[in-house]
Amino acid sequence: MAARNEPRFVVRLFHxxxxxxxxxITQREGVFWADDEIVFCVTWSTRWNPVEEGAPYTEMxxxxxxxxxxxxxxxxCELWDESHILFYPVPHYAxxxxxxxxxxxxxxxxxxxxxxxxxELHSPLWPHTSxxxxxxxxxxxxxxxxxxxxxxxxxLFWRNxxxxxxxxxxxxxxxxxxxxxxxxxxxxxxxxxxxxxxxxASFQLILxxxxxxxxxxxxAKDAASWLHNHFDRHLGFQQPLERYFQEFYDxxxxxxxxxxxLGEFPYxxxxxxxxxxxxxxxxxxxxxxxSGTHDKGFLAAVDKxxxxxxxxxxxxxxxx
Numbered sequence: 249m250a251a252r253n254e255p256r257f258v259v260r261l262f263h264x265x266x267x268x269x270x271x272x273i274t275q276r277e278g279v280f281w282a283d284d285e286i287v288f289c290v291t292w293s294t295r296w297n298p299v300e301e302g303a304p305y306t307e308m309x310x311x312x313x314x315x316x317x318x319x320x321x322x323x324x325c326e327l328w329d330e331s332h333i334l335f336y337p338v339p340h341y342a343x344x345x346x347x348x349x350x351x352x353x354x355x356x357x358x359x360x361x362x363x364x365x366x367x368e369l370h371s372p373l374w375p376h377t378s379x380x381x382x383x384x385x386x387x388x389x390x391x392x393x394x395x396x397x398x399x400x401x402x403x404l405f406w407r408n409x410x411x412x413x414x415x416x417x418x419x420x421x422x423x424x425x426x427x428x429x430x431x432x433x434x435x436x437x438x439x440x441x442x443x444x445x446x447x448x449a450s451f452q453l454i455l456x457x458x459x460x461x462x463x464x465x466x467x468a469k470d471a472a473s474w475l476h477n478h479f480d481r482h483l484g485f486q487q488p489l490e491r492y493f494q495e496f497y498d499x500x501x502x503x504x505x506x507x508x509x510l511g512e513f514p515y516x517x518x519x520x521x522x523x524x525x526x527x528x529x530x531x532x533x534x535x536x537x538x539s540g541t542h543d544k545g546f547l548a549a550v551d552k553x554x555x556x557x558x559x560x561x562x563x564x565x566x567x568x
Contacts, residue, residue, distance in 0.1 A: 255294045257345040262287040264387040266336030278318040279352045313411035320420040321405035324535040327545030330396040334427040341377045408538045419449030437516045443526035468492045482550045
């Protein structure tokens, strides 16, 4: 058996609560498979424990850095203002294929893995997830339309996402968890809180980008200007905000701090649209930071305003 810190091919099953692209992506270190009966991915992965020497301990079971990288490369292929995909990995279930070498590009190998994944749905080795596995075997999966994604960008995202960029991985992770929580109306507050974490991750990534561009000590106003220059002004907004996502600042304080300078409240001052706005905007921002380009959905939205998108994707920047 493989030790916990040894890389292996890890299988990750997805629950029908999610919404997936009906596709097959195959590359050397990762496979995503989605059909009417089963959705899963296989990645050459090293588990979180240990990420690096001196990293804080956690007992939270979640996607590995390699899985976040692979799924993130698909997730970022969404298009501006389209219905989104939603990854819902089955918790506490990550079987290992105990093979050092495996050619994931061969159809025969993939067919064999699919048979193995379906067979394991009925295995008594996973009693703590048996109910969820049974749901995967019996419930119908929901799928996104192919035209709501631009999967031609997936190889670019795959190349540019680094498993050592912990801030980017945390941002992607938080958006995945936000989507999962949004499937339950009673946890919409928590879904929005996960978006706030992703918002902070995007803010820190933009500060890093600004430093690379020569801004000595970038701040929230500089980040707001960056957002305006790369997104909002192309959509017709005349002036940048004073701070990055300024309209959410007080909400974040009151949501995360029961008592603050803004008062004491027995509830979080949130609306459902806060989740949808943040989730869509932050996906687009992370995609731009990783690729240096806008997706064709954003370009189409700019085109509707007139011929103002000339050179919008010409000044490419280094990925995070």
